[in-house]
Amino acid sequence: MKFIVAIDGTAASGKGTLAKKTANHFGFKYLDTGILYRVVAYYLKSAEIHSEISKQNVQDSLRLLINKDFQLSHLRNEEISLKASIISKNKIVRDNLLTYQREFAMQEGGTVLDGRDIGTVVCPNADIKIFVDADIEIRAKRRYDQYLKKNSNSNSNSNSNLNLSDIIDDLTKRDYIDKNRQLSPLVSAKDAYLLDTSNITSDDGLKKIIQIISRKLEK
Ligand code: DC
Numbered sequence: 001m002k003f004i005v006a007i008d009g010t011a012a013s014g015k016g017t018l019a020k021k022t023a024n025h026f027g028f029k030y031l032d033t034g035i036l037y038r039v040v041a042y043y044l045k046s047a048e049i050h051s052e053i054s055k056q057n058v059q060d061s062l063r064l065l066i067n068k069d070f071q072l073s074h075l076r077n078e079e080i081s082l083k084a085s086i087i088s089k090n091k092i093v094r095d096n097l098l099t100y101q102r103e104f105a106m107q108e109g110g111t112v113l114d115g116r117d118i119g120t121v122v123c124p125n126a127d128i129k130i131f132v133d134a135d136i137e138i139r140a141k142r143r144y145d146q147y148l149k150k151n152s153n154s155n156s157n158s159n160s161n162l163n164l165s166d167i168i169d170d171l172t173k174r175d176y177i178d179k180n181r182q183l184s185p186l187v188s189a190k191d192a193y194l195l196d197t198s199n200i201t202s203d204d205g206l207k208k209i210i211q212i213i214s215r216k217l218e219k
Contacts, residue, residue: 005128008116008131009130010178013197015132016032034115035065040097043057053087085177105118119131120189130192130195144163
């Protein structure tokens with residue numbers, strides 16, 4: 001059985017957690033497509049490539065993800081977040097990641113992909129499309145709480161200077177780039193269910209998504 005769930009939305013809207021839990025619930029395979037853009041950003045930064053990005057660069061970046069010594073934590077910081085948003089405007093990057101994402105989506109047994117353009121460009125024929133969003137202050141506060149938790153767990157001082165207004169600025173910048181780029185901008189597909197997570201818990205959001213998918217699977 002092929003069954004594709006496309007979950008798009010703004011940064012820090014909670015779409016990643018919802019997508020992962022949805023995949024777990026139904027036993028579907030899960031792909032966080034943001035990680036693909038992040039690893040390309042990380043690779044280009046490490047290799048000091050600032051222009052003329054090639055297909056080979058994208059392929060070499062993806063290879064990092066299958067290296068078991070590579071730490072995904074390198075990809076989850078504000079610098080890489082912003083850089084990923086910037087390099088995601090590039091056509092060579094998008095075209096080469098598109099093939100990878102479509103192949104993943106078409107696997108048997110059900111798949112969930114989360115990102116920015118899954119329901120509009122990567123899988124326009126997805127069985128279910130969800131668009132997740134929340135007020136920017138709420139998204140920023142959630143991100144800030146994650147940082148505080150991470151720093152207190154690791155006793156690290158990194159990001160200790162980060163404050164809420166920095167995060168609001170950062171998310172505003174990323175929203176702007178993601179929504180206004182020429183290629184595959186962040187926009188809800190016309191046939192997507194809109195899920196505003198501003199005033200609901202992650203569990204409530206998950207329940208709603210499970211309900212939508214179950215209804216479709218029963219048909
Ligand atoms: O979901 P994320 O925050 O990890 O994504 C990082 C950046 O990657 C995001 O700002 C834009 C880009 N991206 C994209 O252009 N298309 C996707 N399907 C996923 C991410």
